Amino acid sequence: MSTFVIGYYAALIAASCLAAYFKKREAFLLLFSLTLASFVLGLIGGRPALNTITVAAAVIALAAGTAYAWREFLAILLPRELAKAIRTAPLTASFGLFVIFTYAVMGIFAPVIAPFGEAEVIAGAFDPPSEALLLGADQLGRDMFSRIVYGARNTVGLALAATLLAFFVGAIAGLFAAVKQGWFDQIMGRGADVIMSIPSLIFALLMLSIFGTNLMVIVVVVAIIYSPRVFRLSRAVAGNVVVMDYIEAASLRGEGTGYLIRKEILPNSMAPLIAEFGLEFCFVFLLMAGLSFLGLGIQPPTADWGSMVRENALLITFGEITPLIPAAAIALLTVAVNFVVDWMLFRSSGLKD
Amino acid sequence: MNDVFKLVLKRLGLGVLTLLVISVLIFFAVELLPGDIAQAVLGQSATPENLAALREQLGLNVPAPVRYFHWLTGAIQGDFGTSLITGDRVGSTIGPRLLNTLFLASYAAVIAVPAAILLGIFVALLRNTIFDRVANVLTLTAISSPEFFLGYILILYLAVKTGWFPAIASIGRNADFSTMLYNSFLPALTMVLVVMAHMMRMTRAAIINLLASPYIEMARLKGVPAWRVIVHHALPNAWAPIINVVALNLAYLITGVVLVEVVFVYPGVGQLLVDAVAKRDFPIVQACCLIFAATFILLNLAADVGAILTNPRLRHPK
Numbered sequence: 001m002s003t004f005v006i007g008y009y010a011a012l013i014a015a016s017c018l019a020a021y022f023k024k025r026e027a028f029l030l031l032f033s034l035t036l037a038s039f040v041l042g043l044i045g046g047r048p049a050l051n052t053i054t055v056a057a058a059v060i061a062l063a064a065g066t067a068y069a070w071r072e073f074l075a076i077l078l079p080r081e082l083a084k085a086i087r088t089a090p091l092t093a094s095f096g097l098f099v100i101f102t103y104a105v106m107g108i109f110a111p112v113i114a115p116f117g118e119a120e121v122i123a124g125a126f127d128p129p130s131e132a133l134l135l136g137a138d139q140l141g142r143d144m145f146s147r148i149v150y151g152a153r154n155t156v157g158l159a160l161a162a163t164l165l166a167f168f169v170g171a172i173a174g175l176f177a178a179v180k181q182g183w184f185d186q187i188m189g190r191g192a193d194v195i196m197s198i199p200s201l202i203f204a205l206l207m208l209s210i211f212g213t214n215l216m217v218i219v220v221v222v223a224i225i226y227s228p229r230v231f232r233l234s235r236a237v238a239g240n241v242v243v244m245d246y247i248e249a250a251s252l253r254g255e256g257t258g259y260l261i262r263k264e265i266l267p268n269s270m271a272p273l274i275a276e277f278g279l280e281f282c283f284v285f286l287l288m289a290g291l292s293f294l295g296l297g298i299q300p301p302t303a304d305w306g307s308m309v310r311e312n313a314l315l316i317t318f319g320e321i322t323p324l325i326p327a328a329a330i331a332l333l334t335v336a337v338n339f340v341v342d343w344m345l346f347r348s349s350g351l352k353d
Numbered sequence: 354m355n356d357v358f359k360l361v362l363k364r365l366g367l368g369v370l371t372l373l374v375i376s377v378l379i380f381f382a383v384e385l386l387p388g389d390i391a392q393a394v395l396g397q398s399a400t401p402e403n404l405a406a407l408r409e410q411l412g413l414n415v416p417a418p419v420r421y422f423h424w425l426t427g428a429i430q431g432d433f434g435t436s437l438i439t440g441d442r443v444g445s446t447i448g449p450r451l452l453n454t455l456f457l458a459s460y461a462a463v464i465a466v467p468a469a470i471l472l473g474i475f476v477a478l479l480r481n482t483i484f485d486r487v488a489n490v491l492t493l494t495a496i497s498s499p500e501f502f503l504g505y506i507l508i509l510y511l512a513v514k515t516g517w518f519p520a521i522a523s524i525g526r527n528a529d530f531s532t533m534l535y536n537s538f539l540p541a542l543t544m545v546l547v548v549m550a551h552m553m554r555m556t557r558a559a560i561i562n563l564l565a566s567p568y569i570e571m572a573r574l575k576g577v578p579a580w581r582v583i584v585h586h587a588l589p590n591a592w593a594p595i596i597n598v599v600a601l602n603l604a605y606l607i608t609g610v611v612l613v614e615v616v617f618v619y620p621g622v623g624q625l626l627v628d629a630v631a632k633r634d635f636p637i638v639q640a641c642c643l644i645f646a647a648t649f650i651l652l653n654l655a656a657d658v659g660a661i662l663t664n665p666r667l668r669h670p671k
Contacts (some may be wrong), residue, residue: 026483033484092490194378197371197653199608202626202645209630209638210382282497289499290612294627309501316505317520319513327502334497342493 005042008050012038067095089343096339103333107152114146119301126315135322139311147303148326154298155305156333158219159285165223166284167277170230175261177231178238185235192228200225200287205296213296222284229283233276237269271348278341282334289330305330361658368654375646376428380421383635390437390635424639433640438632443640447622451644454614454621457537458606461544466599469549473556474583480561488553495550500609504543504616511539522617540617544609552602559594563587593664600656604649 012035019028034053041049071094075083086094106113115132116122120142127137135144177185195203207221241247242265250264291297292306300307305326312323383390391407392399408414412423427433433443476488495503512520522537563569564587572586611623618624622641629637 030483030487194371194374197650198375198378198642198646199604199649201608201611202642202649205611205626205630206379206382206638206642209633209635210386286497286499290501293499293501293612294615294630296627296630306499309505313505316509317513319509321509324502324505324509327499327505331494331498331502335494338493338497 002047005047005050008054009035009038063095064091066098067091070094070098085347092339093343096336096343099332099336100340103152103156103336106149107156110149110153114143114149116143116146118142118147118150118303120146129322135325138308139314142301144312144322144325147308148305148329150303151305151308151326151329154302155289155292155330156285158215158298159281159288162219162222162288163226163277163281163284165219166226167230167280169223170227171234171273173227174231174234175238175265176257178235178242179257179260179265188231189235192231195225195228200283201290204287204291205294208291208296213299215298218288218291218297222287225287226280226284230273230276230280234269234273237272238265241265241268271344275341275344275348278337278344282337282341285330285334285337357661360661364654364657364661368650372647372650375650376425376643377421379639379642379646380424381417383639384417428640428643433643434636436634436637438634443636446637447625447640447644450620450622450625453619454610454623456533457540457544457614457619457621458603458610460534460537460541461548461606462603464541465545465549465552465602468545469552469602470556470595470599472549473553474560476553477557477560477564478579478583480557492550492554495546496554498547500543500547500612501616503546504540504613507539507543508616520617522619537617537619540613540619543613543616544606547609548602548606551605552598555598555602556595559598560587560591562594563591593660596659596663597656600652600659604652604656607645607649607652 012031016028016031016035019031034057038050038053041053045052068091071086071089071091074086074094074097078086115134121140122143123133123137123141125137125139125141127133127141129136133143133145135148138144138147173188177188203225204221208217211217211221238261247260247264250260255264288297289306292304293310295307295310297306298304300311308326309323315323386392390411391404391413395403395407412420415423424434431444431448433447435441436443436446439446472488476485479485508520511518518539519536520539522540569582569586572582577586610621611626613619614621614623615627622644625637626641626645628634629641
């Protein structure tokens with residue numbers, strides 16, 4: 001029993017007693033179950049396990065603090081309507097917004113932030129971290145940190161492009177199908193069924209094996225794979241709007257399909273579509289990360305998070321954590337977007353479960 | 354009962370039809386190649402004689418619809434032609450690997466399904482408490498992480514740092530069952546984590562939907578004990594959504610297995626597919642895609658049929 005272990009349990013138990021005394025039921029439950037879980041984990045993993053829990057708790061506390069401050073910051077800066085919405089947002093949502101903001105800054109100002117170019121060889125292979133190389137060098141001696149920063153631009157940018165394309169195609173087809181119905185609706189619907197009945201990764205692999213792996217092909221293929229989801233949603237949402245009286249009134253006074261879609265249907269089906277955009281981005285991002293992890297995405301020497309994991313996987317067998325950072329970056333962005341989408345869905349549906 | 358039979362038959366017919374359309378798609382996608390397969394294999398600098406010989410060997414001189422028919426009839430009997438690179442029969446290359454993949458997928462499913470359903474029900478009962486929120490964040494994180502991230506984390510902590518499990522899941526030809534279970538534990542665990550998170554969330558949503566219905570409130574108000582409300586009132590109606598959740602997630606396993614196999618160098622179909630895509634070995638790519646798509650459709654079909662069987666309302670469509 002070291003002082004660390006004694007201090008660890010003492011702190012946890014004291015905190016849970018305090019929570020119980022001040023009748024904070026939720027905090028007490030959380031703290032005390034953490035204490036019980038620590039007993040088990042401590043028995044299995046010993047001191048390192050408790051160390052990990054402490055670090056994790058500190059990281060979560062830090063994230064919560066950042067999220068809280070960010071929320072207050074946004075509430076002051078934004079105009080009134082938005083500020084009101086932001087004030088009621090859960091901490092997870094504001095954390096998500098913060099992460100998205102950070103990634104955007106990182107991607108846009110990548111050349112300013114990164115100390116070296118993405119393809120510059122400046123050290124030996126797998127050089128350890130130092131003053132100049134924050135995270136060490138990769139398998140060819142390029143700066144890991146710079147490549148991660150550039151990766152924000154390349155990986156996220158490409159996923160965003162594919163999502164936008166998928167969304168554009170899917171939403172337009174869906175809105176038209178809802179308005180026109182008839183054979184157009186039928187053909188698009190059956191086409192969407194076929195595409196959705198093939199697993200997305202498998203479909204992407206098939207297409208990439210045929211057309212080769214260049215950027216255009218990847219973006220188009222991924223957009224085709226995910227546009228049926230948007231098609232179905234926008235068709236369903238627009239289908240509910242189309243039957244409204246004001247649509248009938250508009251078409252009776254002689255408005256064309258284009259006007260109906262732009263001025264009447266789209267504004268009334270925006271909220272679910274925006275939430276869907278976030279979800280869609282997550283799917284596209286994960287699929288593209290998977291493809292580039294398999295060596296079939298963005299080709300070297302362009303920095304890309306998925307392929308960076310694969311290229312440096314050897315380091316993991318030496319117990320190094322650096323190759324996991326790009327993978328963690330992928331996970332973090334996806335989680336962040338999911339948090340924000342959750343909040344938006346909650347707001348737009350008013351669903352309380 | 355006759356009605357049910359008819360409905361199920363109709364769904365089956367629809368499934369077979371979808372599969373046929375997909376086989377057409379998979380076969381004719383290769384026809385979209387600039388030039389043809391022979392050109393793609395031999396490259397731009399091939400001599401006309403070589404091209405002609407390879408075309409003859411691959412039977413490319415026959416019109417595409419005829420070749421499609423041969424390919425499909427062969428595929429039904431497990432004969433997918435020969436590999437372009439090694440010249441082996443594709444069927445015999447895939448066979449043992451398919452067994453390995455099925456072993457891995459069912460290993461993961463056996464652990465994930467009961468655990469996810471139990472935890473999902475548990476979390477649904479504790480909804481809006483702190484545990485529910487923690488579980489929500491945890492499952493969301495697991496879903497949002499790419500499979501290779503989870504896989505490498507497990508390798509780092511359970512294989513490299515502690516040495517409890519092997520990092521490379523090689524299963525020998527004549528290893529006994531327990532060794533196989535031990536060796537492929539990490540890839541299975543990776544898939545369990547991802548699929549379980551999905552299933553838990555969906556089960557939770559299904560149960561919460563049910564618990565909000567008036568007849569549950571009625572049961573509670575008349576003083577039925579909590580466990581009895583769950584087991585006798587909620588669960589019979591929850592089976593349909595739960596079966597749906599399970600089948601959909603098993604279908605999800607199919608995509609996940611490709612990445613996981615590559616991370617753990619597991620000798621399965623996913624790894625084979627990725628290698629074949631990189632080498633542009635089309636017969637293998639086609640065969641693997643067809644197998645994956647067929648399994649996916651089959652599981653989706655199972656979800657539909659399960660829903661029909663457990664929900665009498667679906668038997669009498671309005």
